[in-house]
Amino acid sequence: MSNDSSLLQTGNKPSLSRVPSDAKLKGDLNVTGTVQVDGRLEGNLVSTGPVVVTGTVIGDIHSPSVTSSGTVKGNIQSTGYVRLMKGSFARGDIYAPSVIVQEGASHNGRIQLVMSDPDKR
Numbered sequence: 001m002s003n004d005s006s007l008l009q010t011g012n013k014p015s016l017s018r019v020p021s022d023a024k025l026k027g028d029l030n031v032t033g034t035v036q037v038d039g040r041l042e043g044n045l046v047s048t049g050p051v052v053v054t055g056t057v058i059g060d061i062h063s064p065s066v067t068s069s070g071t072v073k074g075n076i077q078s079t080g081y082v083r084l085m086k087g088s089f090a091r092g093d094i095y096a097p098s099v100i101v102q103e104g105a106s107h108n109g110r111i112q113l114v115m116s117d118p119d120k121r
């Protein structure tokens with residue numbers, strides 16, 4: 001496991017935050033901008049930008065968009081889209097205007113297509 005100072009790394013772009021692959025983070029995470037979870041997050045994740053999961057999230061995710069090639073055990077709520085890539089696993093309900101499940105992805109839960117914000121149409 002990484003030391004505390006490297007649990008949440010800021011990438012080259014100031015709006016990108018990462019949970020590194022060798023990190024295990026327990027607790028809720030609120031992020032401004034994009035976040036990529038390569039390691040393990042045990043807690044809810046709220047982001048103002050896109051979320052990319054290549055590791056594991058055990059908790060709910062709230063984000064404008066979610067792309068996962070990893071594991072999510074919790075509900076996903078998005079104002080844009082949720083994309084489950086080949087090899088990913090999601091257990092929980094998904095609420096989004098658009099949901100894409102690629103062949104080879106696995107989902108156990110409900111999918112509810114919800115309208116996007118009417119003010120943005």
